[in-house]
Amino acid sequence: MRTLRFLFGRRLERAGFTLALGLTWPSAQVALHYQIDFGPPHSHLFEVTLTVEKLRGAFVDFALPAWRPGRYVIQNFAANVLHFSAFDETSSPLPVEKIDKQTWRVTRNKAKTLRVQYQYYANVLDAGSSFLSEEEAFFNGSNLLVYVVGRRTEPVTLRIQYPEGWRVATGLARTADPRLFTAPDYDVLVDCPTMVSPTLTTFSFTYRNVPYFVHIQGEGQYHRDRLVADIEKIVRYEVDLMGGTPFRDYHFLFHFVPHPFSHGVEHLNSCSIMRGPADKFDEDEFYRSFLSVVAHEFFHAWNVKTIRPAAFLPYDYRHEVYTRLLWVSEGLSTYYGALAMKRTGFTDRRRFFDWISGMIDGLQMNPGRKVTSLEMASWDAWLTGYGSGPPNATVSFYSKGALVGLLLDLEIRQRTGNDRSLDDVMRSLYTEYGLKRKGLTAVEFQRAVERIVGRSFEEFFRNYVRGTEDLDYDAHLLHAGLRLRREVDDNKPAAFLGIGYSGNEQETTITNVLTDSPAYRAGLDKGDILLAIDRERAHQGNILELLKKKSPGDTVVVTVFRRNQLRDFQVVLGSGGNLKYAIKQIDQPTPLQKKIFESWTGDSWEGTSKKEQTAGDEK
Numbered sequence: 001m002r003t004l005r006f007l008f009g010r011r012l013e014r015a016g017f018t019l020a021l022g023l024t025w026p027s028a029q030v031a032l033h034y035q036i037d038f039g040p041p042h043s044h045l046f047e048v049t050l051t052v053e054k055l056r057g058a059f060v061d062f063a064l065p066a067w068r069p070g071r072y073v074i075q076n077f078a079a080n081v082l083h084f085s086a087f088d089e090t091s092s093p094l095p096v097e098k099i100d101k102q103t104w105r106v107t108r109n110k111a112k113t114l115r116v117q118y119q120y121y122a123n124v125l126d127a128g129s130s131f132l133s134e135e136e137a138f139f140n141g142s143n144l145l146v147y148v149v150g151r152r153t154e155p156v157t158l159r160i161q162y163p164e165g166w167r168v169a170t171g172l173a174r175t176a177d178p179r180l181f182t183a184p185d186y187d188v189l190v191d192c193p194t195m196v197s198p199t200l201t202t203f204s205f206t207y208r209n210v211p212y213f214v215h216i217q218g219e220g221q222y223h224r225d226r227l228v229a230d231i232e233k234i235v236r237y238e239v240d241l242m243g244g245t246p247f248r249d250y251h252f253l254f255h256f257v258p259h260p261f262s263h264g265v266e267h268l269n270s271c272s273i274m275r276g277p278a279d280k281f282d283e284d285e286f287y288r289s290f291l292s293v294v295a296h297e298f299f300h301a302w303n304v305k306t307i308r309p310a311a312f313l314p315y316d317y318r319h320e321v322y323t324r325l326l327w328v329s330e331g332l333s334t335y336y337g338a339l340a341m342k343r344t345g346f347t348d349r350r351r352f353f354d355w356i357s358g359m360i361d362g363l364q365m366n367p368g369r370k371v372t373s374l375e376m377a378s379w380d381a382w383l384t385g386y387g388s389g390p391p392n393a394t395v396s397f398y399s400k401g402a403l404v405g406l407l408l409d410l411e412i413r414q415r416t417g418n419d420r421s422l423d424d425v426m427r428s429l430y431t432e433y434g435l436k437r438k439g440l441t442a443v444e445f446q447r448a449v450e451r452i453v454g455r456s457f458e459e460f461f462r463n464y465v466r467g468t469e470d471l472d473y474d475a476h477l478l479h480a481g482l483r484l485r486r487e488v489d490d491n492k493p494a495a496f497l498g499i500g501y502s503g504n505e506q507e508t509t510i511t512n513v514l515t516d517s518p519a520y521r522a523g524l525d526k527g528d529i530l531l532a533i534d535r536e537r538a539h540q541g542n543i544l545e546l547l548k549k550k551s552p553g554d555t556v557v558v559t560v561f562r563r564n565q566l567r568d569f570q571v572v573l574g575s576g577g578n579l580k581y582a583i584k585q586i587d588q589p590t591p592l593q594k595k596i597f598e599s600w601t602g603d604s605w606e607g608t609s610k611k612e613q614t615a616g617d618e619k
C-alpha cells in the first residue's frame with residue numbers, strides 16, 4: 001500500500017536524500033537548516049536559528065503560524081518571539097522589517113546564504129504548546145519554527161542541541177547524528193512534536209511491520225506492561241478497521257503530570273497526550289478515560305491527518321481556515337474512539353450506553369442546539385469553538401458530531417440490511433481521498449455516504465448537519481433494537497433551577513443560565529454570586545441538597561450579589577431536574593435489529609461480548 005511516508009520518501013530521494021536502513025541523510029541539496037538551542041531553563045527561551053541557502057530576490061520573508069493544526073483558533077505564536085535578527089554569510093547584520101504581526105522581511109543585500117536568529121519564550125505546558133525547563137524541552141514546531149514564505153515545500157534539516165545524556169522522542173526522521181533530524185518539507189517538520197529529556201522512557205511494539213513507540217515523560221502509577229499491551233490492542237483494532245496505515249512508524253508522546261489534566265493533539269505519525277494526575281493511572285475509570293483519549297487521537301491519524309478537509313490541503317498558517325467538516329474530523333474521531341474502546345472490550349455495554357445517553361443529556365439540555373447547526377459550529381470554531389461567544393448559542397462539534405455519527409452509522413446499517421456501515425464510509429474516504437491526497441468537502445462527505453448506501457441522505461444531512469432539527473434518537477436507536485428512556489437520577493433534585501455554577505464553599509458564581517429555564521425567567525444572570533436559596537446559605541457543595549428540599553412548582557427566593565448589590569429573585573422551580581436518559585434493549589428484537597446490534601457493538605445480544613471475555617485483565 002502506498003503510504004504517506006512512502007510518498008515523502010520519494011520526495012526525499014528527489015531532493016537528494018538517500019534512504020538507508022530507515023535513516024535519512026542530509027544532503028548538500030537541502031537549503032533550509034533549522035537549529036534549536038536551549039537557553040537557561042528558567043529563562044524558558046529556545047534559541048532558534050534558520051540558515052537559508054539558494055537565495056532568490058531582493059528580500060526573504062519569514063513567517064510564524066498564527067494557529068496550529070488540531071486547534072482551530074488564532075493563537076498568535078509570534079507574540080513569544082524576541083530579538084529577531086538576520087545575518088549574511090560573513091555574519092554581517094542584514095536589515096529586518098516586520099511587515100505584519102507574524103512576518104519578518106529580511107533584505108538580502110546580495111547575500112548568498114543568510115541566517116535568522118530569534119528567541120522563543122516557551123513556558124506553557126500542554127499537549128500543543130512548547131516548554132523549556134530543567135526537566136525537559138518540549139516543542140511543537142508550529143509554535144516556534146518560522147517558514148520561508150514561498151519555500152514551504154522544500155526539504156529541511158533540524159538540529160536539536162540538547163545536553164549530553166538527554167534523549168529525544170519525535171516522529172521526525174532520524175539521521176546517523178542523534179541530534180540531527182530531517183523532514184521532507186515544513187509541514188511535516190512542524191507536524192512532529194518533540195520531547196527531549198534525560199528521563200524519557202520508551203517502549204515499542206510492531207504491528208503489520210510498522211513500529212510503534214510509546215514515549216513517557218513523567219512519573220506515574222501506571223503498570224508498564226499493561227499500558228503498552230492495551231495501547232497495542234487499540235492500535236491493532238484501528239489499523240485493522242481502516243485496512244492499513246498512512247505512516248511508516250508511529251509515536252505516542254505522553255506527558256504524565258501530577259495535576260488533573262487531559263489534553264491530546266493528533267499529528268501525522270504521532271500524537272501528543274498530557275494526562276494527570278499521574279498517581280491515578282492505577283484507578284480503572286481514570287485509566288479507561290486515558291485509553292479513550294489514546295483511541296481518539298490515534299484514529300485522527302486517518303481522520304483529519306489523512307482524510308483531510310479540503311481547506312487543510314495545504315494548511316494556511318497565516319489566518320483562519322474555514323471548513324464545515326470539523327464535526328467529521330472531531331465528532332467522528334470521538335465516536336470511533338468510543339467504538340474502539342467498546343469493540344476491544346475496554347468499555348462494557350453499560351458504560352458505552354451511558355456514554356451515549358450522557359451526550360444526549362448534554363445536547364438536549366443545551367439551548368444552543370436550536371441556534372447553531374453542526375456545520376456552522378464547525379465553520380465558527382475560530383469564533384466560538386472553544387468556549388468563547390455568547391452562552392447557550394452553539395453546540396460542540398465533538399459531542400453533537402459524535403451523536404450524528406452514531407445516528408448515521410445506525411441509519412446506514414438499517415438501510416443496507418447491515419451489509420454496510422459508517423466503517424465502510426471511513427475506509428472509502430481513506431482510499432479515495434486520504435491516500436490520494438485529495439481534500440474532502442462537505443458535499444463530498446454526504447456523497448460518500450450516499451455512494452455506500454445507494455440512496456439519498458439529503459434529509460438526514462439537511463436536518464441534522466446543516467439544520468437545527470432535534471436528533472431523532474428513538475427512531476435511529478431502534479435500528480439496533482434499543483430505545484431511549486428517561487430515568488430518575490436519585491442523586492439529583494426533581495426541582496429544576498436551570499443554572500450552571502462553579503466555585504467553592506466560600507464563593508460560588510453562576511456560570512450559565514439556560515435560556516427559558518426557571519432561573520432565566522426569574523432574571524438570574526451569568527456572573528451573579530450565589531448566596532442563598534430561601535435564606536439558607538448556598539454554595540457549590542450544597543445547591544443540590546437545598547433543591548432536594550423543594551418541589552417542582554415551588555417559588556423560592558434566590559439571593560445573589562450582582563455587581564456588589566444584594567439582590568433577591570423569585571424563582572418558580574421547574575420539574576425534571578432529576579431525569580436522565582438511559583438506553584435499554586427492547587424485549588423482542590427482529591433478526592435485523594439483533595444483527596445490527598451485534599456487529600455494531602461487538603457484543604452478543606444476550607450477553608457479554610467475546611472480546612470482553614478474552615480481555616480478562618480488564619476490570
Ligand SMILES: [Zn+2]
Pocket residue numbers: 266296297300329330333
Ligand atoms: Zn480530536
